[in-house]
Amino acid sequence: MPPGPPRLPFIGSLLHMPKSHPWKTYTRWAKEHGKDITHIDVLGSHILVINTAKAAFELFERRGLLYADKPPLYFLNKVIGFDWVMGFQGYSPRWREFRKYFHQSFNQTAAQSFRPLLLGATHELLRRLLDEPDDFLDHLRQTAGRVILLIAYGIDAKSKDDPHIQTAERGLQAVAFGAHIRGQLFDFFPLLLRLPSWFPGATYKAEAKPWKKYAEAMIEDPYRASKAAFTNGTAPPNVTASLLSQLDSKPSPITEDMVKLVPANMYLAGTDTSVSALGTFLLAMTLYPQAQRRAQAEIDAVIGEGGRLPDFSDEASLPYVGAVVKEVLRWRPVGPLALPHCLTQDDTYDGYFLKGGSWVIGNTWAIFHDESIYPDPDTFSPERYFDNPALPYPNEAFGYGRRWCAGKWMAIDNLWITVVSVLATMNVEKARDEFGREIVPKDEYTTGFVV
Numbered sequence: 175m176p177p178g179p180p181r182l183p184f185i186g187s188l189l190h191m192p193k194s195h196p197w198k199t200y201t202r203w204a205k206e207h208g209k210d211i212t213h214i215d216v217l218g219s220h221i222l223v224i225n226t227a228k229a230a231f232e233l234f235e236r237r238g239l240l241y242a243d244k245p246p247l248y249f250l251n252k253v254i255g256f257d258w259v260m261g262f263q264g265y266s267p268r269w270r271e272f273r274k275y276f277h278q279s280f281n282q283t284a285a286q287s288f289r290p291l292l293l294g295a296t297h298e299l300l301r302r303l304l305d306e307p308d309d310f311l312d313h314l315r316q317t318a319g320r321v322i323l324l325i326a327y328g329i330d331a332k333s334k335d336d337p338h339i340q341t342a343e344r345g346l347q348a349v350a351f352g353a354h355i356r357g358q359l360f361d362f363f364p365l366l367l368r369l370p371s372w373f374p375g376a377t378y379k380a381e382a383k384p385w386k387k388y389a390e391a392m393i394e395d396p397y398r399a400s401k402a403a404f405t406n407g408t409a410p411p412n413v414t415a416s417l418l419s420q421l422d423s424k425p426s427p428i429t430e431d432m433v434k435l436v437p438a439n440m441y442l443a444g445t446d447t448s449v450s451a452l453g454t455f456l457l458a459m460t461l462y463p464q465a466q467r468r469a470q471a472e473i474d475a476v477i478g479e480g481g482r483l484p485d486f487s488d489e490a491s492l493p494y495v496g497a498v499v500k501e502v503l504r505w506r507p508v509g510p511l512a513l514p515h516c517l518t519q520d521d522t523y524d525g526y527f528l529k530g531g532s533w534v535i536g537n538t539w540a541i542f543h544d545e546s547i548y549p550d551p552d553t554f555s556p557e558r559y560f561d562n563p564a565l566p567y568p569n570e571a572f573g574y575g576r577r578w579c580a581g582k583w584m585a586i587d588n589l590w591i592t593v594v595s596v597l598a599t600m601n602v603e604k605a606r607d608e609f610g611r612e613i614v615p616k617d618e619y620t621t622g623f624v625v
Contacts, residue, residue: 176222176526177207178214186215193355194621197510197539201225204540210524219362220532222517225540227547227570233523234515234536234575242576243516245533248364249357253382254348255389260439261513261577275428275436276580279413285583288325289486292588295321296595297483303600311453315339318448321588326437326444327400328412338396345392346446348385350622357382393438400437413437444581446624450508451589458502458554459602460615465556466602469495473598484594486587495594497556502589503571504542505554506617508624512536512573536574 179190191214192199203212204225211229214221224230234241242265251257260276263269278284295317302313316334323329323338331339351357356378360366371380403409404418417433459466472494477484489496514533521528543551547565548558559565572579579585596602604612619625 175220175529176211176213176523178212179203179207181215185217186219188216191216191355195510195619196355196621197537200511200535200537201540201543204537211526211528213526217359217362220529221514222528222532222534223537224534224574225537226544227541227566229523230536230541230570230574233521233534237521238575240518240521241515241534241574243518244577245361245514245516246364247352247361247514248367249360249378249382250349250352252367253357253360253379253386254352255386256349256352258389258393258435258438259349259442260435261443264516265518265576271432272435272439273580275417275432276439279416279436280440280581280584282583285587288584289587289591291324292321292584292591293485295324296591299592300595300599303596310456311449314449314452315445318445318452321448322441322444323396324410324412325584326413326440327396328403328410328415329396329399338399341388341391341395342441342445344385344388345442346624348388349442350624351382351385353623354378392441393434396441397434397438413440440581443579444585447508447585448588450624451502451585452592454506454508455498455502455589455593455596456602457615457617458498458505459597460604461617462554463603465498465501465554466597469498469556469597473594477598484591484598486591488594489590492594493560494556495597496590497559498597499586499590499593500559500568501554501556502593504548504568505552506619506625507538507542507568507571509571509573510537510539510625511623512538512570513577513623515574515577536570538570541570542568 179187181187182189200212200223204223210224210226212223212225214223224233244262244264247262250259251262256262260269260272263272299313299317302317303310306313312334316331316339319334319336319339319342320331322342323331329338333339360379366376367379369376371377397414400409400412400414401418404415409415414433414437417428417436420428421430421433472492473484476488476491484492512535514535517528517530517532517534519530521530542548545551569578572582572585604614607613
């Protein structure tokens with residue numbers, strides 16, 4: 175098997191498992207034990223961490239079918255109730271049907287139909303930033319939630335206090351709770367699920383109970399509102415309405431269960447990811463003002479200073495802004511570790527034995543901070559894409575193999591139009607304390623699936 179951290183009988187490497195920010199520990203282990211793949215044994219379960227673009231391409235792409243399944247995420251799926259999330263489901267006929275309808279709604283061509291809505295939401299965001307710049311993260315979150323609800327359900331949530339946005343917030347917190355290492359212990363050692371909640375080691379199960387209602391509410395609450403508007407004939411164009419119109423289609427009508435779950439997955443996956451990426455953009459512009467100035471100079475040269483606002487037709491004429499977007503995705507990836515895959519049968523790679531049934535995790539952080547591909551990787555440098563035109567697009571930010579994020583195209587459009595619009599209208603600068611001294615923000619992130 176590939177090398178990895180020290181192991182003890184029965185518990186394996188459990189005592190070495192990081193409690194937070196595991197991608198940094200895994201990247202360090204890759205340097206210490208073996209770069210391409212790190213093997214971790216936890217209570218007899220095997221984890222294979224893929225640390226290089228070369229290994230990721232060979233395993234997830236070329237041998238995609240072997241690596242397309244998912245491990246049984248007992249805690250998230252059974253205890254908290256997120257078995258409806260596409261990213262947590264195994265590779266099955268049901269998942270493939272799920273993926274078909276999701277792709278139908280969010281493929282590259284379909285995503286372009288959302289551009290007018292994204293443009294309008296971005297202009298509203300600019301007004302909010304202008305009026306209350308100190309609340310920038312709240313504005314990003316409210317705008318992201320509003321966009322997702324409009325596209326998925328036709329619901330216009332004009333306030334961050336809207337109950338649908340609050341439901342999404344709590345649902346995302348429930349996912350973060352389930353993704354904690356304490357929750358993952360139930361996945362590695364399912365016997366814990368059979369123990370009473372008061373039993374030592376199983377108490378986390380009791381703590382999960384209050385979160386379960388949000389997993390259900392994320393499906394049902396916005397769906398009921400959207401279906402009522404569709405039935406009354408008052409619904410604006412949206413994904414739920416489009417799917418509802420297919421309920422009675424022939425020869426293979428979509429089920430109502432699928433109508434509920436496709437927009438619910440967008441609702442879950444689209445909010446925090448947008449906020450994370452745009453927060454990183456603002457952090458980068460604060461810490462690297464020279465990149466901000468170069469992007470603004472490019473925008474002024476193409477669009478004109480103080481003229482019209484940029485739109486999607488300007489994208490091809492603004493290569494440096496495009497490089498800023500790429501570097502935002504690479505520098506501090508939204509998901510430093512990909513959601514785990516599962517190897518369906520024994521395999522080999524570069525002389526190593528890879529055991530069937532292993533968890534397989536793409537270490538996106540390690541891939542994006544590989545010094546042989548990205549020199550000085552901790553520096554935010556859009557210039558690197560001009561100095562080395564052969565650098566790949568950071569597609570790993572959207573997952574791997576057959577499980578890559580089907581909402582990728584809309585996510586890129588949303589990130590690009592927000593970045594270019596903020597740069598065209600505003601300066602992002604360090605705040606100052608009561609003595610007028612600049613405050614350097616900390617480059618620190620939360621832990622979890624989305625950071």
